[in-house]
Amino acid sequence: MPVVLPMTIQQVLVFVVGCCLGSFFNVVIHRLPAGESLVHPGSRCPGCRREIAFYDNIPLLSYVLLRGKCRHCGKPIGLRYPFVEALTGLFAVLLFRRYGWHAQFGIEFFFISLLIVITYIDLDTFKIFDLFSLGGLVAGFGFSFISIQVTWEESLVGIILGGGLFFLIEKGYQWIRHDEGLGRGDVYLLAMIGAYVGWAGVVFTILVASVIGAAVGMIAMRRANEGLKTAIPFGPFLSLGAIGYIFFGHSFYAWYLGDLLGI
Template identity: 55%
Template sequence: MAENAAFALQQLAVFLIGCCLGSFYNVIIHRLPRQESIVRPGSHCPHCGKPIAFYNNIPLVSYLVLAGRCAYCRQHIALRYPLVEGITGLLALLLFRRYGFQPQLFVEFCFVSLLVLITFIDLDTLTIPDVLSLPGIGLGLIGSFFTPAVAWLDSLLGILLGGGFFYLIAVGYHYVRHQEGLGGGDIKLLAMIGAFTGWSGAMFTVFAASLTGALVGFAVMWRSRKGLTTMLPFGPFLALGAVCYLFWGQRIYAWYLYEVLGK
């Protein structure tokens, strides 16, 4: 009983810490594309500019208490804020339940944190900052020396295969249509994903992102009636595919090998 209670408290603490980090990630998501300091000034309303009191800046809770509005000017607060906090807290909890306080927890939480930041920045600006993806490639490779999940050679292959695969697609698309299809940010993001997950994770991510991206893309094109000119960020689909691989990739591979191929 005591052990179960202690584990429950640990899970709660990890979730709350994840939510608090998610609150800080919201600052980065808002300010990084604008080239503003992520340290100063402190948290403030983007509409009226008034500083947010600490009791109005409690992750998830404050949004609910304030009914999604600023406490001063009563303007709507974007749903992104509690969404990022909740997603980050949930990912931290799921990783903790899988690994406990092992090095793999911190490596993979660093990875999913970068994915959360990149996803929401890409949704807002249709760009993926190099300041996140390029250091992420190095962190993924370094992390492979401290965890057993991905060997350093597998990480290196993931970088080369992931980035190289998308680079070839981008070159081919530009050659055929004489316009940019995949941005350089997507190429670097897939290289980062390969660094953390290895070559198999990079390939899984490409397949999953292409499938979900195509489904959503067709729906958006049909609704907007803009055809192939519709702008749709691909980074969020890559991030979703990478997270799916972290939690279910090996099971899906095993199912495919044994149930589909009969091996």
């Protein structure tokens, strides 16, 4: 007879594994744009370059035990490291609570993981790597054949709508401003998002990303006080919109179409 662990313990395990994966995502976020190897050498303190021992490299726990400082030189460890770990663990548990061990859990966790890595690399470098956007797109379309959230037709329309819409916006922006506003990376990213959430998700994602992006843009512009040319990458807002759709999209459409429009 198979041993079934109590649900609470399963959730704790999923969270721990999620945090460990988040720890790996930190490595990807910091090393991939610099063209460094992901496996060698081991983690080093950016301050004193000393190798970080395995017991100082436990997700979340080490940060708390070391009080956010390197054991050797005392240089503060960025809050981003434990944040990405906790975020990844949290999303893993939320999805696990929704789907259990169904394949959809893996699909959506993979999708959100891509978005986390893309977001932080975009914040650091203003780049979205094709490996994640186009690679993720191909994977997402493949997943749509076993997905319980989108059919492959919806996924395909999502890809075309996401990529197509943004391509048009990008061209229009260039035509009006003679300037590159949205990068090719954003076009690929939205197409990739479409592969996982379909056309309804793409519409939701653009809506949320535009509203939050405009609000943050205005705050940043005021702070910088240098007119319209404050560069903020758009990828993080698209990622935020897509993750919002994963968790709230269905209730949003149910509320919007049902309660508000009475359809």
